[in-house]
Amino acid sequence: MSSQDRFAGERPRPSPFYPRQKELNIRDAWASWNGYKFADYYYDAEYEYFCVRNLCATYDITPMQKYEVKGADAEAMLNRMVTRDVRKIGLNRVAYCLWCTDEGRMIDDGTIFKLADDKFMLTCGSPCTAWLKMSSFGFDDVSITDVTDDLAALALQGPTSCATLKKMGLEGIENIKPFEIRMFPFHGDTLMVSRTGFTGDLGYELWIQPGLALQMWDELYAAGEDYGIQPYGEAATNMTRLEAAFIMPAMEFNEALKTVNLNHDQTPFELNLGWLVDFKKPHFSGRSALLEEKKRGPKYTLTKLDIEGNRPAEGAWIYSDKRCKKHIGYVTSAMWSPAVKANIALAMIETEHLDGDLWAEIYYEKELRHYGRVAKCTKQDKPFWTPARARQTPPDDY
Amino acid sequence: MNHYDSIVIGAGHNGLVCATYLAQGGQRVLVLEAADTPGGLAAGREFHPGFHASVAHSVNHFSAKVASDLNLAAHGFEAGADGHSIVGLGTDGAHVVAGAGALHNASDKDTAAYDEYSALLGRFAKALEPSWFRTMPRIGSLAVGDLMTFARMGLKLRLLGKKDLQEFMRVASLPARDIMDEYFEDETLKAALSWDGLIGSRMAPRSPNSAVLAMLYRMSGQAASVKELVNSLSGAATASGAEIRTGAPVKRVVINGDENGLGVGGVELASGEQITADRVISGADPQTTFLNLVGVEHFDIGFTNRIRRLRCNGLVAKLHLALDGLPEFEGLDRPGGRMIIAPSMDAIEFAFDDAKYGQCSSDPVMEVTVPSLDDDTLAPAGQHVLSAHVMYVPYELKGGWTDAARDGIRERAIDTIARYAPGIRDRILHSEFLTPADLERDYRVTGGHWHHTEFAMDQLLMMRPTYGAAQYSTPIPGLYLCSAGSHPGGDMVGAAGHNAAQEILR
Amino acid sequence: MSHYDAVVIGAGHNGLTNAAYLARAGLKVVVLEKNDYIGGAAVTRELHEGWKYSNCSYVCSMMRQAIHRDLDLARHGLILVPYLGTVNFGDGDERLIAYHDAEAAHLELMRHSRHDADAMHRLETDLTRYSQLIRKTLMRTPPDPTSFKPRDIMELLWLGKKFWSLGEKELYEYVRFFTMSAAEFLEDYFENDLIKAAMASPGIIGTALGVESPGSAYILLHHVMGDVDGSIGAWGLARGGMGAISQAIASAAQAAGGEIRTGAGVQKVLVEDRKAVGVVLENGDEIRSDIVVSNLDAKRTFTQIMDKNDLPDGIYDKAKNFKIRGSSGKVNIALSGIPTFTHLPDNPYVTRGGQTFSGSLETMERAYDCWKRGTWSDDPFVESVIPSAWDPTVAPPGQHWMSNFVQYCPPKLADGPWTPEKRDAFGESVINKIERYSPGFRDLIVHMEVRTPHEIENEIGLTEGNIFQGELTIDQLFFNRPFPGYGQYRMPVKNMYMSGSSTHPGGGVSAVCGANSAREILIDLRKPNTVPEDDFYDE
Structure with a gap:
């Protein structure tokens, strides 16, 4: 091995933004994601969370898996793979999609960027190379390239994100609509900006070749200085996504191809994502199974809960009665929402019991003494945090 | 309008059996065959003027039930008394x-x-x-x-x-x-x-x-004669009212769909002609059927992968010799039966070892017959045809199949025969050697595989060709399989065609 | 002349386990061992001063924790330590390091193929699923599908239910998996040949099959269904060598009142009125007992220590036809220092693991082709581990011992019988192979011991040196092991049982065969069961 570092093979790899992140990660709180060294938080998770909700903040999404899908059959191939109608994605638009096994169990979710009629980019949280290869078999004109390492990506989220980008000189940024993509010239190359994100708030994602990553970071941070720009990590992301009721792998769903036990994975209907399954489009993988499930109704339904009290219901079981006789589900993610001032949770609940009473059995600890309480839960129809600015075009400056 | 109850793709023996049962069951049936004559791998082949052979050179275990159900005897079928020794x-x-x-x-x-x-x-x-x-x-x-x-x-x-x-x-x-x-x-x-x-x-x-x-x-x-079996099956099919069109290669199966799912509309021929039908029954191998005739976009990804991973590379080549007289095998009065040239099990094993690495064996093993012994129409009077299945010849030869490579293994095969029939080289008027790749090209069967896909336990019974298509029906309503790629497998048996028809008529 | 409730022939780890459980039930038990030391193939021997070789089996994964815990083996001196990942050596300079850390392992796979790195998740998931099901059958007696006894029917139903719970799709995949070759099975997952070779290597260890032979996928599973502390597929070393396992079990057996006699080879099982009544030792002594348990392999049991006339019709032929093929060799080497390998980082997390010199699928298959021809390959498959890098008790400080397991080595050579010269030439082929990847390796050698099937059979009595006491093919697995109709540890002669790896679930230092057999004996004697149920970490 050429490297001087004898542990090189074992260490997480730095992202192109790492030199700047390293300076800012004053707590040295590093985790890893898809082999990249990646911040859990930089200074303080709650502070970073409020930066997202109150100012603007950046989140390094380079480790997200990015695949370029090209060729005359690219659209047909993707359309057979995902449950949404890829033909309906407009040029320079992004669509949130999911894909399933033949049995209609969810493999993963992600976004598809339509960059040309025969060129797409698929992003997702976990590697998907093998499934993409399997999916593309039999399509003559399609090539799939893993561009994860060839594209640095940074999410900029929060109310002042548009103003920051405007100040950075991205002309017309205020006019791009949610899920729209726009290209900006950047030092002889192209900076791709999509109005997407994982916070449920106003926000953008910036895509740039790794060689210009630091340049972009510096210009962005210079522009954002007056708007309170700050990096945030995994911990704050998890808070903001839960307020937006976005699902996470290994929390709300178990990737089907990594699931050992029968039906320990989930279906789109169970995850309340039935709106992403389009039976009017051409055939797609899992279609027959999903059609059957739609007729039958899902066994579980992912439900947004507002739970009384202020003790987060992490790992709590859900019952249909206060005496906890009838177990009907379990909490997948829970937290105290600082923005909404509510004790919120996502829970998988047996569909047939959804309309009855819901009680969460919560255990908590106080100075090493352990307590339990049964708290009433109220179903929520909308995500917990839905600011109007997230959908406004052009958005306000702050 | 030109509409059929069922279209059967391929007039191989299973396709014909299936079509005849369906026609007997009252259906309006059309059999479409790409070649100019029916029979599939059992069809006659004039490999030298006046000399005929077929890739399948003996029928050893054709179903008695099918023969009797279809009244093949009325069309010239005669069961061999006790098989080929x-x-x-x-x-x-x-x-x-x-x-x-x-x-x-x-x-x-x-x-x-x-x-x-x-x-x-x-x-x-x-x-x-x-x-x-x-x-x-x-x-x-x-x-x-x-x-x-x-x-x-x-x-x-x-x-x-x-x-x-x-x-x-x-x-x-x-x-x-x-x-x-x-x-x-x-x-x-x-x-x-x-x-x-x-x-x-x-x-x-x-x-x-x-x-x-x-x-x-x-x-x-x-046991039976290949030619008689194919002729009687065609005869029985026609007599039952099924229509057989030869020289009519199918380009694709027409798939219709709406929000309730997919369905079969019929077929489109290579000529562009479209023929509608309530169902399409494919006698082609599973990979050809699902991947080429229908197309992966109509199937789930896991299913397509299961079809992809079917092992379809054949390992048997075919040697045809036109001989100016009866070959003389040492120690045999008459070269009848199925003559096996394999001195030991190790000889077979070692021939296989070469093929594992994409090479042709230097000592091939083979099954030799002289079909013209029992059927004098296969060769001009006094002359003979020798037919041999040669193992193991890889579908994908390392370095690719060239004429030189084909000639090399053909000559080794003839040399091997000559060890048992020393004078045979002097009798050869013409020889033809078909590698699995040649069989794929000439007979439209993936990998040139005898059984359409490997006859191995993981691809047998309820896993043949794969679950989801192992009961002759397929994930697309109206699309069926009826051939060697389905239970129970290949050879001239007629069971797959029979079983598929029973499923359809159920 | 003494009388025992039970004699166990052979102090291999299964025989000792069997004796321990019988003794715990209050039986007067003696274990008879022909060698001067116990352990059978789970043995540690000081063959060179200061070096303790585990000269047969060398790593452990299948030892059931239920038995480990129940026999209190920790108190009897045993600790199993998982060892770090294995380096797979390609035909050339390619190396695949199986890092212990999952993310590092993934990055390493990505270095070879991004596709395969991703596909590995699916393979691991599938193998875990397959393992979980089969693991549940390990400590249960297989049902006899030809029987109408309630117990057999109940057990078949239990098994059916377990299989059914896989769901239709996985049920097919499982059945399919059972009959395929390792190479075909892996083709569905991987494209990189080194990764395929690395994953296929458990598919040939100990078996007279190649990676291309149907059935080798099961062998692969057999080697990955074990676990260390619930981590399925992990392998561990016994501190003090594999003999430490046998010693601990022996100690447990003795603590329960069992007796162990070494240097006491059995010449013949005594049968009177179609009942086993004891044994005759090689020295002519007779030992009478109510029960005779053979821990020897099925072939040896029925064709060597039993009189053909004492057996019911057909059993002798079944035993003669029992497939127990020698296919493995072992080279144990004392080293003056730790070897270094080319194209690898000097990383202790790497060098403390194992080394698999697998090359490619073709290299492995060609080695098998040599075996078929009655010779050995000059490019053999070698699975090595350097236990001294982990275990300070098996070599002097700073010096090491390396275990090298070789696939394949024929039991009979095409050019005549094994001789010491041929044995050494076989050993040379292994040294040459390692030297290719570790220049200077030869100079580190202080002492070495080469074991062909010939040595293994002669010394520890495994027929042909087959490490599983019989091939693990469908015709000899589960209720077919050793023969259909005799899959429940009871042998065709009354009061006679088997407890070795010739019985379900087969080879491996699992102690399960011995424990299961003890359970069946206790049922027949209407004694309370002392054998624990298995423990699955809530799988």
């Missing part, structure tokens, strides 16, 4: 013959062992025979019909008696070599008897799991 050629002219339920020219010990061996395998074959003519149950199913099929299969085996059943459990998955070693001492005999466990598959004598099943599969049914 197997002749294990010995280098010194000492041949051992297995036929008509007995061994000839073998040691006393082997002769006695053969009685015991053939009686045991005969009982097993009989117990299994009904399973070949039944749709396999879905193993995850709790449907009464499926469970009954299981129960019946179990009962059949249980009725063998405890001792036989225990022996079946042990023997069923043995490699050919082990079972031969247990019973016999003569190497030529062992090699000859293991032949039916191996031919057409990616298996050698040491390969476990599927060889005995292949032997048992080949122990039921009747």
Whole structure:
């Protein structure tokens, strides 16, 4: 091995933004994601969370898996793979999609960027190379390239994100609509900006070749200085996504191809994502199974809960009665929402019991003494945090 | 309007059997055949002016039930009395013959062992025979019909008696070599008897799991002449009202769909002509059917992958010789039966070893017949055709198939025959050698594979070709399979065509 | 002359386990061992001063924790330590390091193929699923499918239910998996040949099959279904060598009142009125007992220490035809220092693991082709581990011992019988192979011991040196092991049982065969069961 570092093979790899992140990660709180060294938080998770909700903040999404899908059959191939109608994605638009096994169990979710009629980019949280290869078999004109390492990506989220980008000189940024993509010239190359994100708030994602990553970071941070720009990590992301009721792998769903036990994975209907399954489009993988499930109704339904009290219901079981006789589900993610001032949770609940009473059995600890309480839960129809600015075009400056 | 109840793609023997049953069942049936004559791999081939052969050169176990259901006798079919004997050629002219339920020219010990061996395998074959003519149950199913099929299969085996059943459990998955070693001492005999466990598959004598099943599969049914069988099947199909169109290659199966799912609309021919039908039954192999004729976009990804991973690369090549007279094999009065050239099981094994790495064996093993002995229309008067299945010849040759490569293995095959029939080279007027790649091209069968896809336990029974398509129906309503890629498998048996028709008519 | 409730023939780890459980039930038990030391193939021997070789089996994964815990083996001195990942050596300079850390392992796979790195998740999931099911059958007696006894029917139903719970799709995949070759099975997952070779290597260890032979996928599973502390597929070393396992079990047996006699080879099982009544030792002594348990392999039991006339019809032939093929060799080497390998980082997390010199699938298959021809490959498959890098008790400080398991080595050579010269030439082929990847390796060698099937059979009595006491093919697995109709540890002669790896679930230092056999004996004697149920970490 050429490297001087004898542990090189074992260490997480730095992202192109790492030199700047390293300076800012004053707590040295590093985790890893898809082999990249990646911040859990930089200074303080709650502070970073409020930066997202109150100012603007950046989140390094380079480790997200990015695949370029090209060729005359690219659209047909993707359309057979995902449950949404890829033909309906407009040029320079992004669509949130999911894909399933033949049995209609969810493999993963992600976004598809339509960059040309025969060129797409698929992003997702976990590697998907093998499934993409399997999916593309039999399509003559399609090539799939893993561009994860060839594209640095940074999410900029929060109310002042548009103003920051405007100040950075991205002309017309205020006019791009949610899920729209726009290209900006950047030092002889192209900076791709999509109005997407994982916070449920106003926000953008910036895509740039790794060689210009630091340049972009510096210009962005210079522009954002007056708007309170700050990096945030995994911990704050998890808070903001839960307020937006976005699902996470290994929390709300178990990737089907990594699931050992029968039906320990989930279906789109169970995850309340039935709106992403389009039976009017051409055939797609899992279609027959999903059609059957739609007729039958899902066994579980992912439900947004507002739970009384202020003790987060992490790992709590859900019952249909206060005496906890009838177990009907379990909490997948829970937290105290600082923005909404509510004790919120996502829970998988047996569909047939959804309309009855819901009680969460919560255990908590106080100075090493352990307590339990049964708290009433109220179903929520909308995500917990839905600011109007997230959908406004052009958005306000702050 | 030109509308059919059923269109059958391919006039191979299974396609014809299926079409005839459907027509007998009252359907309006069209059989579309790409070639100019029906028969598929059993179709006649004039490989030299006046000399005819067919890739399938003998019918050894055609279903008696199908022959009688379709009244093939009325169309010229005649069941052979006791099948083609197997002749294990010995280098010194000492041949051992297995036929008509007995061994000839073998040691006393082997002769006695053969009685015991053939009686045991005969009982097993009989117990299994009904399973070949039944749709396999879905193993995850709790449907009464499926469970009954299981129960019946179990009962059949249980009725063998405890001792036989225990022996079946042990023997069923043995490699050919082990079972031969247990019973016999003569190497030529062992090699000859293991032949039916191996031919057409990616298996050698040491390969476990599927060889005995292949032997048992080949122990039921009747022998017949290839030409008569194909002619009588065409005759029966036409007589039952089915229409056969030759020279009509199908370009694709037309798939319709709405929000409730997909359905079959008919087929489009290479000529562009569209023919509508309620259902399309494919006699083509599973990969051709699903990947080429229908297209992956109409199937789920896991299913497509299961079709992709089917093992379809054939390992049997075909040698045809036009001879100006009867070949003389040392020690044989008449070159009848199926002559096996394989001096030992090791010889087969080592020939296989070369093919594993994409090479042709320097010592091929083969099954040789002289079909013109029984049918004088195959060659001009006094002249003869020699037909040989040559193993193991890889579909994908390392470095690719070239004329030189083909000539090389052809000459080695002829040299090998000449060791047993020394004067044969002087009699050759013309020779033709078809590699699996040639068979794929000429007969539209993926990999040039005899069984359309490997006859191996993981691709048999309720897994043939794969779950989701193992009951002749497929994920697309109205699309069916009816051929060697379905249960029970290849060879000229007619079972797959029969079973598919029963499923459709159910 | 003494009388025992039970004699166990052979102090291999299964025989000792069997004796321990019988003794715990209050039986008067003696274990008879022909060698001067116990352990059978789970043995540690000081063959060179200061070096303790585990000269047969060398790593452990299948030892059931239920038995480990129940026999209190920790108190009897045993600790199993998982060892770090294995380096797979390609035909050339390619190396695949199986890092212990999952993310590092993934990055390493990505270095070879991004596709395969991703596909590995699916393979691991599938193998875990397959393992979980089969693991549940390990400590249960297989049902006899030809029997109508309630217990057999109940057990078949239990098994059916377990299989059914896989769901239809996985049920098919499982059945399919059972009959395929390792190479075909892996083709569905991987494209990189080194990764395929690395994953296929458990598919050939100990078996007279190649990676291309149908059935080798099961062998692969057999080697990955074990676990260390619930981590399925992990392998561990016994501190003090594999003999520490046998010693601990022996100590447990003795603590329960069991007796162990070494240097006491059995010449013959005594049968009277179709009942086993004791044994005759090689020295002519007779030992009478109510129960005779053979821990020897099925072939040896029925063709060597039993009189053909004492057996029911057909059993002798079944035993003669029992497939127990020698296919493995072992080279144990004392080293003056730790070897270094080319194209690898000097990383202790790497060098403390194992080394698999697998090359490619073709290299492995060609080695098998040599075996078929009665010779050995000059490019053999070698699975090595350097236990001294982990275990300070097996070599002097700073010096090491390396275990090298070789696939394939024929039991009979095409060119005549094994001789010491041929044995050494076989050893040379292994040294040459390692030297290719570790220049200077030869100079580190202080002492070495080469074991072909010939040595293994002669010394520890495994027929042909087959490490599993019989091939793990469908005809000899589960209720077919050793023969259909005799899959429940009871042998055709009354009061006679088997407890070795010739019985379900087969080879491996699992102690399960011995424990299961003890359970069946206790049922027949109407004694309370002392054998624990298995423990699955809530799988």
